[in-house]
Amino acid sequence: MSQPHQIKTTVTSALAEHPYKHDYTPPVTAASVLSDALTAFGFASDGTTRYYLFHNGHEVPPGATVGQLAGQAKAVHLKLRTETTNG
Secondary structure, eight states, rough: OOOOOEEEEEEEOOOOOEEEEEOOOOTTBBHHHHHHHHHHHHHOOOEEEEEEEEEEEOOOOTTOOOHHHHHHHHHHEEEEEEEOOOO
């Protein structure tokens, strides 16, 4: 039985020294990738900062899958963005 193909996923952040890289199967959601990337970067939500992923000039909905974002490509590059709100 063949393994489901993996999509090389890279998340970069202006606040992190190195990108987060991981291979995901197509059904994995952006919410999962975001959670993994925040953990890898050591970022924690403090209640005033909203973290989200950005791809091709648009905010990525949490329910979007890695497969949807990559399309026919074997890799996808996402950017981690932050938005600070005043409490």
